[in-house]
Amino acid sequence: MAFPKAVLFDLDGTLLDSAPDMLAAVNAMRSARGQSGMPLEALRPHVSKGARAMVAAAFPQVEAAEREAWIPEFLDHYQRELGRHGTPFEGIETMLSALEAAGCTWGIVTNKPEYLAQQLIPLLGWEQRCAVLIGGDTLPERKPHPLPLTVAAERIGVAPQQCIYVGDDERDILAARAAGMPSVVALWGYRLTEDDPFAWQGDVMIETPEALAAPEAWPATA
Structure with missing residues (x-):
């Protein structure tokens, strides 16, 4: 058996337990509105579902249109908390x-805005190790569209079929399948109670x- 030639990872909920940083951001917003802190x-x-899902979880009583206007505020708070509380999951290193x-090349494809991911990678000591970084706004499409995965593979000089994608959310597995890339479902990540990772049909869990x-x-590659 051999390791794959290349691996691409989701970031939040796969490589990084970033929920504590996200919690600090939403609780700053709640405090500013006279509300008590939300428990981790x-x-x-909700973390792997993105900023909108987290703000919705923190303010379920607020209309979606109003919450949408709060996304820049959430991102500003999160940028200030970036890397202060979260750490890689145990075993990632x-x-x-x-x-x-084993000579395997690895990189990151995340739906996090690229400017935040670029700031975070050096804090983790990965800037010289991560061969490619694609954010949610790097390209015209984001996961579950396959474009971020195919572009990442192209940038590291590996065919999608020879690369494996690892993620903890259904859109990660959908993106990998559409890109023709074998996938790993990271069961240690973030999931809602109603999520069924068996239904995502990743290659391995x-x-x-x-x-x-x-x-x-x-999983095997082509």
């Missing part, structure tokens, strides 16, 4: 080191990052 457990399942030792430090855990 209530926000965590072990996995990345195993990939690198993995419980912990440490499991991916073994080459036999990865």
Whole structure:
């Protein structure tokens, strides 16, 4: 068994437990409106769904149109909290080191705005290790569209069929399938109670990052 030639990862909920940073951002917004803090457990399942989902979870009583106008405020708060509370999931560094030792190239494809992802990567010490970074606004399309994955593969010089995508949300698996890229469902990530990762039909489902430090855990590539 061998590691894949290249791996692309989702960021929030896959590589990074960023929920504590997101919580600080929404609670700053709640405090400004005279509301008490939201518990981490209530926000965590929404993190992989993006800023709008998190603001909706924090302010369910507010109309969607009004919440939409609050997204820039959320992003401003989040930028100030960036990397202050969140950390890579346990086992991520072990996995990345195993990939690198095997000569595997890895990169990140996230729906997080590119400017935030670019600021975050150095805080994690990954700026020299991450071979490509595609954000949610880097290209005209974002996940679940396959374009971010196919462009990332092109930039690292690997055919999509020889690359594997790892993510914790259904749109990650949909994007990988549409790109012709094998996929790994990261079960350690963020999910709503009603989410059914079995229904996403990823190529493999993995419980912990440490499991991916073994080459036999990865799906086969073309």
